[in-house]
Amino acid sequence: MSNLLHFSEHTLQEVALVLMATVYFLRIRWFLKWPLGKERQPATGLGDTNPKKGERYSLGLIAKPWAMESTRSKPFMYAQFVVFHLGVIASISLSFIIPYGPGLLKSAAFVSVIQVLVGAAFIVGVMRIIRRISNPYIRAISSPDDHFSLILLTSWFAFAFLAAPNDISGGEGTMLTYFLLTAFFLMYVPFSKISHYLYYPFTRTYLGRHFGRRGVFPLRRKPAYQVSK
Amino acid sequence: MSSTKNERSYKAQKVIDRMGQKLNRQMVGSLAACVHCGMCTDSCHYVLANPGDPTFAPAYKADKIRKLFKHHYDWTGKVFPKWVKAGSVYTDEELHELKDIVFGKCTNCRRCTVNCPMGVDLATFNRMARGLLCYVGIMPEGVEYVAKEQWEIGNQMGVLKEDYIETIQWQEEELQSEMEDPTAKIPIDKPDSNIVYVINPREIKHDPRSILDAAKIFYAAGEDYTMPSEGWDMTNFGLFNGDDELGGAVAGRVYDKVDELRGKKLVISECGHGYRSTRCEGPNWAKKDITFDAESSVITMLSYIKQGKIKVDKSKNPGSYTFHDSCNNARSCGLTEEPRELLSLVVENFQEMYPNRAENFCCTGGGGAMSMAEYRPSRLKSAKIKADQLSATRAKTVVTSCHNCVDGLTDLIGHYKLGMDVTQLVNLVANALVVDGIVEENKKKYAEKEEVSSGASQ
Ligand code: SF4
Ligand code: SF4
Numbered sequence: 076m077s078n079l080l081h082f083s084e085h086t087l088q089e090v091a092l093v094l095m096a097t098v099y100f101l102r103i104r105w106f107l108k109w110p111l112g113k114e115r116q117p118a119t120g121l122g123d124t125n126p127k128k129g130e131r132y133s134l135g136l137i138a139k140p141w142a143m144e145s146t147r148s149k150p151f152m153y154a155q156f157v158v159f160h161l162g163v164i165a166s167i168s169l170s171f172i173i174p175y176g177p178g179l180l181k182s183a184a185f186v187s188v189i190q191v192l193v194g195a196a197f198i199v200g201v202m203r204i205i206r207r208i209s210n211p212y213i214r215a216i217s218s219p220d221d222h223f224s225l226i227l228l229t230s231w232f233a234f235a236f237l238a239a240p241n242d243i244s245g246g247e248g249t250m251l252t253y254f255l256l257t258a259f260f261l262m263y264v265p266f267s268k269i270s271h272y273l274y275y276p277f278t279r280t281y282l283g284r285h286f287g288r289r290g291v292f293p294l295r296r297k298p299a300y301q302v303s304k
Numbered sequence: 305m306s307s308t309k310n311e312r313s314y315k316a317q318k319v320i321d322r323m324g325q326k327l328n329r330q331m332v333g334s335l336a337a338c339v340h341c342g343m344c345t346d347s348c349h350y351v352l353a354n355p356g357d358p359t360f361a362p363a364y365k366a367d368k369i370r371k372l373f374k375h376h377y378d379w380t381g382k383v384f385p386k387w388v389k390a391g392s393v394y395t396d397e398e399l400h401e402l403k404d405i406v407f408g409k410c411t412n413c414r415r416c417t418v419n420c421p422m423g424v425d426l427a428t429f430n431r432m433a434r435g436l437l438c439y440v441g442i443m444p445e446g447v448e449y450v451a452k453e454q455w456e457i458g459n460q461m462g463v464l465k466e467d468y469i470e471t472i473q474w475q476e477e478e479l480q481s482e483m484e485d486p487t488a489k490i491p492i493d494k495p496d497s498n499i500v501y502v503i504n505p506r507e508i509k510h511d512p513r514s515i516l517d518a519a520k521i522f523y524a525a526g527e528d529y530t531m532p533s534e535g536w537d538m539t540n541f542g543l544f545n546g547d548d549e550l551g552g553a554v555a556g557r558v559y560d561k562v563d564e565l566r567g568k569k570l571v572i573s574e575c576g577h578g579y580r581s582t583r584c585e586g587p588n589w590a591k592k593d594i595t596f597d598a599e600s601s602v603i604t605m606l607s608y609i610k611q612g613k614i615k616v617d618k619s620k621n622p623g624s625y626t627f628h629d630s631c632n633n634a635r636s637c638g639l640t641e642e643p644r645e646l647l648s649l650v651v652e653n654f655q656e657m658y659p660n661r662a663e664n665f666c667c668t669g670g671g672g673a674m675s676m677a678e679y680r681p682s683r684l685k686s687a688k689i690k691a692d693q694l695s696a697t698r699a700k701t702v703v704t705s706c707h708n709c710v711d712g713l714t715d716l717i718g719h720y721k722l723g724m725d726v727t728q729l730v731n732l733v734a735n736a737l738v739v740d741g742i743v744e745e746n747k748k749k750y751a752e753k754e755e756v757s758s759g760a761s762q
Binding site: 105106107109110111112113114115116117119120121124133136137143144145146148149152156210211212213214215216217218219220221223266267268271274275277278279281282283285286289290291294295296298299300 | 327328329330331332333334336337338339340342343344345346347351356358359361363364367379380383384386387388389417418419420421422423424425583584585586587588591592593594597598634635636637638639640641642644645648659661662663
């Protein structure tokens with residue numbers, strides 16, 4: 076292994092992670108400085124829910140595609156969401172496994188699992204790029220950051236797919252690109268919309284608390300009463 | 305154009321400065337968290353009724369507000385403005401363009417809110433944006449007019465106190481004649497009552513029948529209630545124009561009157577935004593904790609039937625009925641089951657509308673849209689979604705628990721020639737009332753009370 080690849084796998088990643096963590100810390104600190112809107116009113120609704128229940132439901136919606144009309148009516152979009160995010164987890168894990176636990180990649184089955192996950196995420200990424208460009212609604216709301224983040228992630232998946240076997244016998248180019256992309260990704264993320272997951276627990280918790288207090292979450296779709304004859 | 309402060313109009317600068325005072329963490333989360341996934345797009349009736357026009361998409365509309373936030377309050381927008389679509393406003397014309405979006409292209413129905421995987425609550429910051437524009441005097445004429453009436457006269461339709469009292473007295477006479485009981489009363493400012501009943505000024509101006517119907521129900525239940533002579537308007541234009549001060553003042557008038565009368569419970573007649581404003585948002589705006597119970601009249605009527613205080617006969621309401629959930633009732637206050645249960649007790653044939661409850665579509669007259677004449681054509685175009693929903697039920701009558709929805713639905717039913725009637729639960733409950741024996745009983749109670757009070761005065 077060349078010094079450059081060793082540097083990219085270790086020092087560069089560590090520096091990028093520290094930078095990401097620092098910007099995240101600043102971002103959260105900035106966010107928490109905004110005053111939290113308080114609600115004074117006594118609860119509404121049937122009394123079978125409360126702010127805590129609303130919070131749990133709201134946070135759990137990510138795993139309940141049937142609960143929201145938007146995900147219920149677009150199961151394919153929801154499946155894409157799952158595949159894409161599993162790919163992100165696999166690719167990030169790979170960036171730790173290669174330098175710190177390469178033994179795991181001796182298993183062909185394990186490599187295949189990683190490749191299936193990032194490969195599928197790559198396909199979804201390409202579909203999402205096409206959608207972002209061709210769908211007039213999505214195009215109209217897209218910022219340069221949206222396009223760039225998506226292209227960045229999709230390319231990263233492609234290189235993660237190629238890097239997964241951890242084989243540099245044919246040259247270090249692929250591995251080097253994967254780690255350079257990972258470092259860039261880590262440093263870019265806090266400034267881009269990819270950092271949405273930082274806000275996610277907050278937005279969903281606040282909304283869940285609000286709607287739980289008002290008896291709206293969990294969303295009701297069936298009668299909660301006996302129909303009299 | 306460069307972004308120096310000097311080049312910005314006075315009003316634009318005020319809007320930006322005020323935004324910083326109005327933002328809270330929930331709103332900042334909603335402004336920062338959107339990933340532009342577009343999952344909310346189809347949840348908006350404006351989008352569905354204007355296929356191919358992305359300017360109606362919730363995220364597109366939200367970005368017109370978000371860009372200001374990013375440019376002035378979020379550091380990513382300060383560092384890379386173009387990259388994240390941050391931008392500012394410089395001229396009054398731009399503020400007017402924003403007005404057409406926040407008032408004319410969104411009814412704050414929150415349907416996109418419950419469909420956003422990220423938990424972005426566009427309607428809440430859209431209301432904030434309305435408030436910023438109203439602060440600098442940029443708003444639809446109708447909104448300005450109504451808000452002024454509510455600030456100055458104390459109710460949103462400019463009803464004078466004499467007219468209000470006269471209408472109540474007129475309905476009291478109607479009650480006496482319909483019940484054939486000259487002792488039947490609609491009390492005004494009666495202290496220590498169980499219930500203080502507040503209404504929508506529309507009931508005084510256009511629908512006094514609903515006051516009479518409510519009075520019949522209270523009469524049949526033998527309720528000890530009163531209507532207040534002041535602070536009786538439970539509607540609140542502060543919800544629509546984003547002015548928390550107005551919201552607090554209007555709700556505060558109601559709360560103060562209940563306190564003054566030492567009422568035990570505040571009952572709010574059927575109105576979505578009135579219920580939300582008085583029951584939910586009012587204490588926040590008025591910065592006041594309410595010390596009495598407060599509920600929708602739907603809950604009151606249902607409890608009367610369940611407790612056997614009134615008897616109803618559903619065969620008195622023949623025909624087929626469907627129910628329209630007011631956005632404010634259903635999506636912002638969780639009032640979805642009580643109206644249905646009540647309806648099931650007073651009509652024979654109920655057809656559910658789909659989607660319903662918190663997933664229901666707006667009547668398209670929400671968010672104060674009925675007072676914005678300039679947006680009527682686009683409102684009625686977007687109403688096609690509701691019209692399709694209504695006609696799919698094949699019901700003859702649509703029931704709703706909101707005066708605003710009554711107007712919105714009536715307008716669209718006329719426009720799309722659906723030939724349906726619109727009514728409220730109070731009308732159906734009053735119509736289904738079984739009053740046999742009640743009149744005699746109430747007359748007896750009245751005579752006993754008179755005897756006691758004349759005995760006490762001797
Ligand atoms: S508001 Fe929510 S659903 Fe709509 S584009 Fe933004 S993140 Fe997606
Ligand atoms: S709040 Fe309602 S009207 Fe406004 S954008 Fe969302 S869905 Fe559309």
